[in-house]
Amino acid sequence: MQRFKKIVKHNKKKLIAALIICLAYYFCLPKVLFTAPTSTVITSKNNLLLGAKIADDGQWRFPENKVIPDKFKACILAFEDEYFYKHPGFNPISIIKAFKENYNSGQIKRGGSTITQQVIRLSRQGKQRTYWEKFKEIILATRLELRYNKEDILALYSSHAPFGGNVVGIDAASWRYFNRNAKDLSWSESATLAVLPNAPSLIYPGKNQQSLLAKRNRLLKKLLDQKTIDSLTYQLSIAENLPIKPYPLPQIAPHLLQHISKKHKGQLIKTSINKHLQEQTNNIVFNHYNLLKQNEIYNIAVLVLDVKTRKVLTYVGNSPTDNKHQNFVNIIDKPRSTGSILKPFLYTAMLDAGDILPSTLIPDVPTQFGDYEPQNFNKEFDGAVSAKQALSRSLNVPAVRMLNQFGLDRFHHYLKKLKLRDIKYNANHYGLSLVLGGAESNLWDLCKNYAAMSSTLNHYTQTSSEYFKNEFCEPTFIEDEIIDFGARSSEKTLFDAASIYHTYQSLKEVNRPEGEDNWEFFDSSKEIAWKTGTSYGFRDAWAIGTTRDYVVGVWVGNADGEGRPGLVGVQTAAPILFNVFDLLPKSNWFNQPFDEMTQINICNISGYRASLNCKNTSKTYVQKSGLKTSACPYHKLIHLDKNKLYRVNSTCETSQNITTTSWFILPPLMAHYYKKKHPFYKPLPPFKPGCFEQKKQQMEFIYPNNNNKIFLPKDFNQIKNEVVLKVTHSIPETTLYWYLNNKYIGKTKNLHHIAMKPKQGNYTITVTDEFGNEIKKNVDFSH
Structure with missing residues (x-):
């Protein structure tokens, strides 16, 4: 110990100097080597490239990738640094050989740099190639070897090496020059890319082809000599042609790329997109766009969700139109007038609250609330129609009357719980037109809630009749993100399973577009609960459908809001919806949630819970809240003579000759329209002459x-x-x-x-x- 203290005492300055040198060496290498901006890149769930957005500095530079294809690794090591796994960051023999060659030629011809040194040089952009800079590179290279393992250093080189033009990194280069992933490149293609970083400004595809070909073939011969490849592979490889010019990068989901780049700029994001399905949907949109643009309808958006995982499978933000018609606008998250697409939410809410049964008759007569006078699309009236038919036929007047009965504020409250973010104002701002397109929403939010309702029904029937508390959650397009549906509960999240099931039963009966109208007669047809919507002025056409497994949403219109004749949901959006569903696997229909249902007697004519006056009844499963609905108000007892030709009372007939019977009686205005569509409707018989009739509203x-x-x-x-x-x-x-x-x-x-x-x-x-x-x-x- 004494001796150690003496050494320290006599060599204090040297030790301090050594410590400073060690610290300087330790901190000489920046924590982050490369700070240049990178491209935003998105891939499919199977790691297939969907699209990329060029980096801010105009370079195609993909984010760092630690996985290097074996063929490219073999090529780059053979061409650049055979002793990569043996040296400490620099190769003294290569440096001496380079020094001699440069000294004899009088200029710098050879660098003698290892791959590690080249990583350092790439990270120190703009430095001149002098011997002093070479010395710095050697010091930094040894430090780099201490920080990273060899594979990481090789990955840094592969990700940041220049490949000619504005292409940086093996991943960007493989797509730009060969239009595929680096792992799918042949030996010839890998060798071509391996020689490019050596002189990227002089040699790149399309320029100096003979020099590039000679370099590639020399490398392939070296691989043959090293027995990395066999003679047949060598002969086939040298016979391959060089790339002539760069390929454009894939743009399979450009609007999703645009959306992702806002939060994940410069990152590589593995999405949940099914590439094959996305491409097929793109083709469907392209074909329909070519038809619709003849009517000056230019924009289309399509979203496909997986109900079980809540993952986005297809994301088409717009049609392949031009800049004049705003092809850059991502329609999926843009607010548009809803048309009738909110009607299923009102119907489900009323079922859930016990205000109606699916078969309950709803008045369909001329109606006015203040200055607001809703009209059915066909300008006709049925007098009275069942609630489920009102939904499946998308009748406007019954829908408004149902909303008025349910309560505007009450329905608005439900919509807020559905987290429709474009419903920004209070209920009075929208009025009763809320259910007919008076409000705005977007394709993302609407599809999200249809998927949540389908998932609620699935979970209820798959578990012990339980709900999940976080059922109405946000979908995701990130493949590695797992949706947490929350804890199980015996309490419904928003709507009970039976109300959702009855809603879907009604939506399954919606008349399909031409070519799909006889679907129920074909075994291969899919059972789909779907709804269309058309906004006022024919500005927006919607179609959203769901099965047990998938939700498909379609919007058609013009991004600038211009309306067009014929821009109707069933004519423009629905055909696209069914074309997309044809691409998806067939799903079984939803299981009936019997535990959330009860069996009651229903009046077969009025659809209400049967009263004592209802003689024609049947037992039907309804939601449990249906027990709260009122009994049939339209069947009343009347007195007839013994021949049942006249109405009578005690003023004109004896009690022995009076027959009491139940009669289906609608209010006069409802009856006026109802009997036009129902020829078997029997009006009340007249009073027998001489009978005194009590005054009443008729x-x-x-x-x-x-x-x-x-x-x-x-x-x-x-x-x-x-x-x-x-x-x-x-x-x-x-x-x-x-x-x-x-x-x-x-x-x-x-x-x-x-x-x-x-x-x-x-x-x-x-x-x-x-x-x-x-x-x-x-x-x-x-x-």
Whole structure:
């Protein structure tokens, strides 16, 4: 110990100097060698290249890859550094040989650098090739050898070596020059790339082909001599042609690449995209785009989700249109008017809340709420239609009436729980048009929620009738990301499984587009729950469908919002939807969630829970909340004579001759339209002559209905035309008497329509029947 202290005392300066040198050596190498920007690269779930975005400095430089193809490794070691695995970072023999050759020639002809030294030189861009710089490289190379193993150093070289033009790294080079992955290159192709970094500014494909060919073949001969390849491989390799010019990089999912680059710029992202399915969907979109553009419809978006994993399988953000028609816009996450695509959510919510049953009759008659007057697409009315038919036929008037019954704020609350991020305003901002396209949403959010509903139903029937708390989660396009559906619970997440099942049963019956309309007669046909939507002004066409395993969403329109005639969901978006579903494996239909259902008696005519007055009933499985629905209001007991020809009461018939029976009775306005579509609907029999009938409401206005303001029509010559007023009566043959401001204007029988030419102003229209029943309507006639 004493001796050690004496040595330290007498050599303090030397030891300090040595320590400084050691520290300088230790810290001489930067923690990060390469800081140049890299390309954003996306691959499929099977590591197949989908697309790449050029780096900010204009170079095709893929992110570092630690996996080096064996053929390229053998070629680069044979060409650049045979003793790579033996030297400490520099090769003294190569340096001496290079020094002699350069000294004799009077200029620097040979570098003698190892691959490790070249990694250092590449990381120190812009340094001149002098002996002093060479000395620095040697020092840094030895330090690099201490930090990294040989494979990592070789990977750094492969990822950052120049390959001519603006191509950097083996991965970018293999795609630019041979249009495939580096691991799929032949010996000849690998040898071609191995010689390029040696003189990238002088030799690259398309320039100095003879020099490049000579270098490649010399390397292949060396590989033959080393017995790395056999003679047959050598002969086949030297016979291969050189690449003439760079290939464009694949752009199979350009809008997904654009989307990913916002959060993962400069990274290589392995996505969940199925490359084959993506390419097939691209072809479908391309073919439909060529048809639709003839009608000046230029933009299409398609999204395909895996229900079980919630992974994105296909992502087509736009059609292959031009810049003028905004081909750069990613439609999938852009807000667009929803049309009818939200109707299934309302239907499911009402089932879940116990407000309706699938078969419940919903009024389909002229309707007005204030200034808002919804219309069915075909401008017709059914009088009354079952809730499930209202959904499958996408009838607007029943949907608005259902929303009004359910409550606007209540439905808005459900939409917020669905995390539709483009529903930004309060319920009153949208009004009752919310369910018909008064709001905006995007393809991503809509498909996400259809997938969540399908997954809810799947999980419920696959587990012990349980739900998952995080069912309504965000899908992912990252392959390595696993969706956490949360803990199991006996409580529903949002909608119960039975309500979802009944919704899908209705959506399965939606009329398919031409060519798919007889699908149920073919064994190969897929059972799909699907819905279309068309926004006001024909600006947006939607089609979203789901099976147990997949959700497909399609949007068609113009990115600038221009509407076009014929831009209707079932005509433009639906054919694309079914073309994409044809690419997907067939799925079994959803299992019925019996544990979330109960069996009750249903009135076969009205679809309501059967009352005591309903004689024609059947047992049906409905959601448990269906027990809360009201009993049938349309079957009522009436008294008939013994021949059942007239209605009677005690004022005109003895009790012995009175027959009591149940009769299906709709309100007059509903009955007026209902009997047109249902010829077997029986109106109430007339009262027997001499019977006294209690006064009651038996008639309603058809026009004007809820509208209190009527614009007087004019023809092309500005001559005022007649206004036709219409009333319906439960007994059409009854005579009705019409009054305008208590002034008699006429009577009608059977067809209760009356024409008149009132002057501008406020009036009271009064209609009285021969039994003394009376209805009134205040109207404002204006020009």
